[in-house]
Amino acid sequence: TWPGHCKAHELFQAAYKSKPGFLCKLLHGGEDLSPQRDLASLSENLDHLTVVWMSVGVNKTTLQHAHPAFAALKSNGSVITWGDADYGGDSSRAEHGLQEGVVQVVGHGFAFVAIKSDGSVITWGDADAGGDSSHVEHRLREGVVQVAFTSWAFAAVKSDGSVIAWGDAEAGGDSSLVEHRLQEGVVKVVANGWAFAAIKSDGSVITWGDASEGGDSSLVEHRLQEGVVQVVGNDQAFAAIKSDGSVITWGHADYGGDSSHVEHRLQDGVVQLAFTSGAFAAIKSDGSVITWGLAASGGDSSLFQHRLQEGVVQVVGNEGFFAAVKSDGSVITWGDAEANNSDIERQLAEGQVVGNGFAFAAVKSDGSVITWGDADAGGDSSLVEDRLRKGVTQVVVNGSAFAAIKSDGSVITWGETDVGGDSSHVEHRLQDGVVQVVGNGYAFAAIKSDGSVITWGDASKGGDSSLVELGLQEGVIVVVS
Incomplete structure (x- = not known):
């Protein structure tokens, strides 16, 4: 039983304390409760709240600087780090705060932030890029529920909406x-490479950061006063979907901040936005796709427009390419591609499509993998082709290499050898039991079912975890970079 003046964030904090190492959603019927919600506003059935537990992680694109370090969150709420010491691989300065109670870790290319179950925040890494939060430390001692990041800064949303x-x-x-x-x-903060955008509960948006790259939204401010339901950012621009299905853009014009030439097609019906480093793609409710931004990053899809008029169910982007998956299982790719992908597109069935900055890999419905793009960065998987013909359930990328997890828990790698494409020295440990693989720009880390971690790739940037090996023998639930 909770008093009527109690806010949902008090329940969030109680939940975090009961299950360290996990995040959760609170559902009232079908409604996803925000931490700021007054319980008194839930008129009935308050005794039937549903807790949905989530293993924590971070959805990180290749668009920000590749982080040369890793951080492992353990089931006891402690954190272990390795990799480039200057950029977060050495957490000794913050070690006292990382022994227990951590529920989430996020990082950009130069520093990490840990959120604890009491809503406090611990930071480490490059001081100028947010590794030092001492000047705002008094405001980060409680109530933090989300942390977003640009290439060089962090922003924390608190349970009171500040x-x-x-x-x-x-x-x-x-x-x-x-x-x-x-x-x-404020209910959520979204970042691009150089600026932040805060979405408020009334559907308005506030921006700050580099003015020319999305921090200044004054030219479209009148359209951002209400009704915004989603904001996404690429390297230097933002795009927002409103509740009426229209899209508003701002930031660097060349990177998609200026959508005037397709504006007439963005007035209604948009249901999803995807992005590369310099372009955006909008999927409409009729299955068509509209693109804008840097042509070399996928902003120009005119050569494929006849195939993008209907039937698209998903669009994914990496550094310079888009790939659209259609309802019939076919895939269309465009952007800074070096190869003719028509043969590959004809082969693809429904499945997962992922990419690093230079190449794509697709997992077909039969568990086989097809690759294309820059050969050295993973576009050529011929050396491991026989092992990729069946049983693959997921493919993970880093800056220039790929790692495939198979249904038997084994891992196969290819791409640039120095950054993880060659895993031969740990191959005996990757034969079974792997449940998760994470890549930074230079290395991979695999979590096994027993909670142990295996690493490979550039030794100085996370590929060698020997200094913390004892701490990685058991209990790890997630690794972030």
Whole structure:
């Protein structure tokens, strides 16, 4: 039983304490409760809240700087780090705060942030890029429910709807110009490479950071006052979907901040946005796709427009390419591709399509894998082709290599050898039991079913975890980079 003035965030914190190492959603019927929700506003059936537990992780694209370090979160709420010491591989300065109670870790290319079950935040890594949060430490001692990041800064959303930013001022670490608008009501913060966008509970959006790359939204401010339901960012621009299915863009014009030439097609019906480093793609409810931004990053799909008029169910992007999956299982790719992909597209059935900065891999419905793009970065998988013909359930990427997890828990790698494409020295440990693989820009880390971790790739940037090997023998539930 909870008093009527109690807010949902108190339940979130109680849940975190009961199950360290996991995040959760609170559902009231079909409604996903935000931490700011007053329980008194739930008029009935308050005794029937549903807790949905989620293993924590981070959805990280290749668009920000590749992080040369890893952080492992253990089931006891502790954190172990390795890799480049200057950029978060050495957490000794913050070690006292990382012994217990951590529920999530996020990082950009230069630093890490850990959120604890009491809502406090611990930071380490490059001081100028957010590894040092001492000037806002008093505001980060409780109530933090989300942390977003640009290439050089962090922003934390608190349970009271306020936002705190730190790190490089020009990349969003200084929010003083809009601070009065960030005191309450924020439900989510989204980042691109150099700026932040905060979505408020009334559907309005507030931005800060590098003005030319999305931090200044004054030209479209009148359209961002209400009704925004989603915001996504690429390297230097933002795009927002409104509740009426229209799209608003701002930021660097060349990177998709200017969508005026397709604006008439973005007035309604948009249901999903995808992005590469320099372009956006919108999927409409009729299955058509509209693109804009840098042509070399997929902003120009005119050569394939006749195939993108209907039937598209998903679009994914990497550094420079888009891949659209159609309802019939076919795939269309465009952007900075070096090869003619028509033969590959004809072979593909429904499945997972992933990419690093230079190449794609697709898992077909029969468990086989097809690759294309830059040969050295994983587009050529001929050396392991016989092992990729069946049984693959997932493919993971880093900057220039791929790792495939098979149904028997084994792992196969290919791509640039120095950054993880060659796993021969740990191959005997990757024969079974692997449940997760994570890549940074330079290395891979695999978690096994017994909670142990195996690493390979560039030794100085996370591929060698021998210094913390004892701590990685058991209990690891997630690795982030």
